[in-house]
Each structure stands twice: as structure tokens, then as C-alpha cells.
Amino acid sequence: MNDGSLGCPLLHVDMDAFYASVALREHPELVDVPVVVGGGHRGVVLSANYPARRLGIRSGMSGTEAARLCPQAVRLAPDFEAFESVSRSVMETFRQVTPLVEAYSLDEAFLDVSGSRRERGTPLQIAEWLRARIHDEQQITCSVGLAASVSVAKLASRRAKPDGVLVIPPERVIEYLHPLDVGELFGVGAKTRARLHRLGLETVGDVAKIPLPTLRQMVGQASGLHLHQLAWGTDRRTLVPRRSDDDPERSMGAEETFSRDTADPAVIRRELLRLATRVTRRMRRAGLSGRTVAIRVRYSDFTTLTRSHTAPDPTDVTSEVHAEAVRLFEALRTTRRIRLVGVRVEGLRPRAGTQRQLELGARERGWAEADRAVDAAAARFGGGAVRPATLFGGSRP
DNA sequence: TCTGGGGTCCTAGGACCC
DNA sequence: TCTGGGGTCCTAGGACCC
Numbered sequence: 001m002n003d004g005s006l007g008c009p010l011l012h013v014d015m016d017a018f019y020a021s022v023a024l025r026e027h028p029e030l031v032d033v034p035v036v037v038g039g040g041h042r043g044v045v046l047s048a049n050y051p052a053r054r055l056g057i058r059s060g061m062s063g064t065e066a067a068r069l070c071p072q073a074v075r076l077a078p079d080f081e082a083f084e085s086v087s088r089s090v091m092e093t094f095r096q097v098t099p100l101v102e103a104y105s106l107d108e109a110f111l112d113v114s115g116s117r118r119e120r121g122t123p124l125q126i127a128e129w130l131r132a133r134i135h136d137e138q139q140i141t142c143s144v145g146l147a148a149s150v151s152v153a154k155l156a157s158r159r160a161k162p163d164g165v166l167v168i169p170p171e172r173v174i175e176y177l178h179p180l181d182v183g184e185l186f187g188v189g190a191k192t193r194a195r196l197h198r199l200g201l202e203t204v205g206d207v208a209k210i211p212l213p214t215l216r217q218m219v220g221q222a223s224g225l226h227l228h229q230l231a232w233g234t235d236r237r238t239l240v241p242r243r244s245d246d247d248p249e250r251s252m253g254a255e256e257t258f259s260r261d262t263a264d265p266a267v268i269r270r271e272l273l274r275l276a277t278r279v280t281r282r283m284r285r286a287g288l289s290g291r292t293v294a295i296r297v298r299y300s301d302f303t304t305l306t307r308s309h310t311a312p313d314p315t316d317v318t319s320e321v322h323a324e325a326v327r328l329f330e331a332l333r334t335t336r337r338i339r340l341v342g343v344r345v346e347g348l349r350p351r352a353g354t355q356r357q358l359e360l361g362a363r364e365r366g367w368a369e370a371d372r373a374v375d376a377a378a379a380r381f382g383g384g385a386v387r388p389a390t391l392f393g394g395s396r397p
Numbered sequence: 398t399c400t401g402g403g404g405t406c407c408t409a410g411g412a413c414c415c
Numbered sequence: 416t417c418t419g420g421g422g423t424c425c426t427a428g429g430a431c432c433c
Contacts, residue, residue, distance in 0.1 A: 044401050046433095059433085062399050105404095105433045189431050222407060223430090255402060292425085302400070310425060342402085 005124035005167045008146040009114035010239075012153035013094065013130065016162040018107035019047035021140040022086050023076045034073040039063030042257055046078055050162060083107075086138055093133050097126055102239040110150055110239050127165050147173070150237045151186045151230055158184075173233035178205030185230045192219065207231040248288055248348055253296075254278045255342025261300040263337045269326055270390055275343040276322035277391075284375055288348040289314035293324040296342035297332065304340075307332065314349060318374075319367045321345060 015021065019037040024030055034055055038046030045066050048057040055070045066073065087106040094101045097120055100112035113126050120126050127144040134142055141163040145156025148170045155177075160166035168176050182204055183193035199218060201207050207215065208231035216224030229235040240247075254275040262268065272295070283289060294308035307328040315321060325343045 038401075042398085042401080044399095046401080060400090062401095064399055108433075187431065191430060220408070250405070253403070257401065294426095304428095306427060308426060340401090344404095 001122060001125075003122050003124045004169055005122050005127075005146050006117075007148055007170050008123050008153075008167050009112060010147055010150055010153045011111040011113060011123060011127055011130075012145040012150070012157040013109050013111065013127075014143050014145075014157045014161070015090070015107040015134075016141045016143060017047055017049050017053075018140070019078055019083055020049040020052075020076075021047075022082055023047075023079065024049060025139050027074075027076070030074055034070050036063075036066055036070075036073050036075050037078050039066050039075060040077070041259060048073075086140070090134055090138065090142075093130065093137065097130065100239050100241055102241055110153065112239050124165065124167060131163075131165070147233075149233060149235055150239070151235050152177070152233050154186050155180075155184065170233075177231065177233055178203060178208060180204045182207055185227070187223075187226060187230065192223075195219070204231050248286065248350060250348055251290070251344055251346040252279050252282055252286075252288070252348065253294075253342055253344030255296060255340055255344075257298075257340045258338070261337040261339050263335055265330075268329060268338060268341060271341050272325045272329065272343060273322050274391060275341065276325055277318050279343055279345055280316050280318040280321050280371065281375060281378065283316045283345060283348070284371065287351050289316035289351045290345040290348040291315075292346040293321055293328070294344045294346055295325050295328045296340070296344070297329070297334070297338060298340035299334075300337040300339050302339070305332075308346070310347070314347070314351075316345075316351060316371070317367050318371050 020035055023037050024035060027035075031049070032051060034052035034057065035049045036045050036052055036057060037048070038044060039061070040063055043063050045057060045059050045061045045063065047059050048066070052066075052070060052073055055073075057066045057069055057073065063075075083106055087103075091101060091103050091109060094109055094111055098111055098113050098116050100115070102110040104110060113120065113123050116126060117123075120129070123146050127146060131142055131144060134140065143157050143160040143162060144165045145153040145158070145160055146165070146167045147153040147156055152168050152173055156166040156168045180203060181193070182188050182196050182201060183190070185204060188196070196202075196207065196219075201210065207227055210218075210228075212224065212228050215228055218224065219227060226235070256271060256275065258267075258271070291312070291314045292308055292310040294306055296304060296306050298304040309324055309328060311324070321343065329341070
């Protein structure tokens with residue numbers, strides 16, 4: 001059977017208004033009214049259902065603006081445990097079709113079904129089967145783009161939304177791509193789009209016609225080549241089936257916007273401790289440690305800076321990461337009001353067994369043991385059960 | 398009382414090494 | 416008395432993605 005999808009074995013599956021759709025399963029009476037997930041005090045909209053979108057509400061928009069556009073919209077708090085649980089189930093459904101699944105985010109995945117034809121049919125048949133399964137099992141809809149390359153499949157799913165499928169066969173890629181605005185390309189955001197427009201390049205076709213060396217001069221070596229390939233639909237990006245132990249996360253971080261800006265060093269140190277605790281706990285759970293500690297500081301005027309320090313040895317010890325974060329912060333010698341702080345550990349690698357433990361002095365070994373005890377207690381009694389003493393009693397900033 | 402939180406990758410300059 | 420020239424690491428910033 002040839003339904004036109006045989007040359008398009010790469011699928012991009014994208015859940016429609018994912019967080020809102022999952023949240024609405026618990027509130028069927030709200031499906032036809034505008035609903036927004038997130039967007040509380042100082043927050044942004046994480047997801048909006050289609051009635052809300054029709055009023056101009058978009059994810060990423062500030063809650064204030066969403067409320068202005070639609071004061072009567074119902075606001076629901078995000079339930080990430082529910083989102084993650086639905087996401088895991090959906091990814092499992094994908095893996096029934098092919099092991100080549102890249103879980104790109106909670107609500108998106110790339111699938112390579114080139115090896116599934118004999119058992120499962122054409123790519124288009126597979127796409128429709130998946131859409132039906134997900135709808136039956138999860139009561140949410142998704143859209144699927146099919147193409148010969150990852151980036152074109154990604155564009156196709158966007159065009160298929162909501163609740164649709166779009167096949168872009170290889171011989172139609174150019175005619176499909178070239179009239180699009182450059183900003184539609186995967187990887188071209190607002191800044192690059194504006195820059196390209198200023199250079200007279202408005203459509204994908206405009207970019208395609210520029211000689212590669214000229215393009216590279218305009219936007220840099222790597223982005224130039226990438227952009228050129230995207231514009232011709234020839235990018236060679238392949239699926240990354242799943243991060244494994246050989247390919248761990250490269251960094252882990254946590255950050256938080258204060259409910260009110262603060263210049264109080266004690267409040268900031270305490271927040272750095274909360275964040276360091278969160279980050280290192282996740283690192284230890286994943287068996288990772290890292291040498292570089294970075295902090296991020298956003299002032300009330302939204303200017304943002306980062307400072308980092310790389311130590312000779314990796315660590316996953318809360319007190320060490322916190323101490324470095326405080327050192328970096330104090331080196332700023334700032335008295336300005338601060339909106340957000342963040343802590344991130346970079347250069348993560350699998351923890352080298354007990355090797356470092358043997359080299360540690362008694363004091364450090366003590367901290368590492370204390371962390372493990374805290375982790376164990378947190379695992380039994382919940383994340384908030386055991387905290388450093390300085391986190392008790394202090395009112396949340 | 399505009400503007401979250403989690404990430405990845407690239408660039409550019411300086412240090413340092415061979 | 417030669418404005419070499421790679422390569423890697425570190426730091427800071429920026430763009431982008433969901």
C-alpha cells in the first residue's frame with residue numbers, strides 16, 4: 001500500500017496543549033471555557049486550552065497579561081506528577097512501535113519507524129494508530145508530522161495542530177519550506193529572526209539562496225551551516241533514542257524567583273542553600289557529580305548574570321555546593337535588589353564509586369555521609385522531611 | 398502588579414601548553 | 416627582538432528549546 005508516507009519514516013508527535021489537556025481530564029466541565037495552567041503570581045502561562053488560545057493567550061505569556069486578555073479564564077495549578085505520569089505512559093506506547101524513540105520533552109517525541117513497516121504498516125498508518133491509542137488510553141489528542149528528516153517532521157506537526165496529521169514527502173519539502181518565514185525554522189528564535197530580517201532575509205527561501213560562506217559570516221560558523229541545511233531540508237540530525245548511563249545529563253540546576261525582590265544577604269544565602277540541597281539531592285539520586293558550580297542572579301530590572309567556578313575534584317556534597325555558591329555570590333559585592341537566584345552544577349559525570357571517599361578528609365567524608373542519611377530520610381518521609389537547620393523557622397522569602 | 402524553570406549548545410577571549 | 420600556531424580549559428554571556 002502506498003499512501004504517500006513511505007519516504008517519511010520520521011515522526012514528530014506533539015501532544016495538543018498538553019498540560020491543559022491533562023489538567024482538564026479532572027475537570028470535564030471546563031473543556032469549553034478558557035483554561036490556563038500556571039500564570040500565578042510573577043509566573044507565566046505554561047499551557048492554555050484552545051478556547052483560551054482563541055482569546056490570544058499563549059504559553060510563555062505572563063499571568064498578568066493573560067488575566068488582562070481574559071479575566072474570566074479558569075486558572076489551574078500545574079500538577080507535574082500527573083504530567084510526568086501521562087508522559088511516561090505515552091512514551092511507552094511509542095516504544096511498542098519502535099525502539100527508536102527520542103523523548104524530546106514531556107509532551108513531544110521523535111520516532112523513527114523505518115524498521116516497523118512489515119509489522120505495523122506505513123508511517124501514516126502508524127501515526128494514526130498511535131493517535132487513536134493515545135486518545136483511547138489518555139483522553140488527550142496529539143498531532144503528528146511525518147517527513148524524511150527530523151526538522152521537517154517537527155514543522156509538519158506544528159502545521160497539523162490540533163488533532164491532525166501532516167505528511168511532507170521529500171519531493172515537496174522545498175515548495176513547503178521556502179515560502180515560510182525564517183522564524184518558523186527549528187532553532188531560529190526571535191533574536192535570530194529579527195537579525196535575519198534586518199539583513200533582508202525574510203523567508204526560508206531567502207536564506208537558502210545565500211551562499212553558505214556568506215551565511216556563515218552573517219550568523220557564525222556552526223549556526224550558518226545549520227541554518228543552510230534547515231533551509232534545504234537536508235539536516236542530518238538523527239534521533240537520540242534515550243539518554244543512558246553512557247550519556248548522562250550535562251548539568252543540573254535549580255532556580256527560583258522570589259515572591260518579592262530582596263537585597264537581604266541572609267535571605268539569599270538561605271535560598272542558595274535550598275537550591276543547592278535540591279540540586280545535589282537529584283545528582284546523588286542519578287549517581288552524578290560535577291566540578292563546576294555556577295550561580296545565576298537576576299536583578300529587579302531583569303538583567304541577569306552568571307558566575308561559575310571549577311574545582312579540581314567533582315562533588316555531589318550539598319554543603320560544598322552551597323559554600324561555593326555563597327562564595328560566588330559574595331564575590332559580586334552587590335547590594336542591589338534581586339529577583340531570582342539559581343544554582344547549577346555542570347560537567348556532570350558518573351560518580352567514581354568510592355574512590356574519592358578514600359581521599360577525603362574526615363570532615364568531608366562526614367558531610368557526604370550526612371547527605372546520604374538525609375537522602376534516605378527524605379526518600380522515606382518526603383522531600384520536606386529533612387532539611388538543613390537554617391531552613392527551619394525562616395519565613396519563605 | 399510585565400517577563401518561570403528546566404535544560405542544551407555556541408561564541409569569544411584569555412590562560413596555558415607544546 | 417620572531418607580531419607563529421595549534422589545542423584545551425575556563426569563564427561569561429547569549430540564543431534557543433519546551
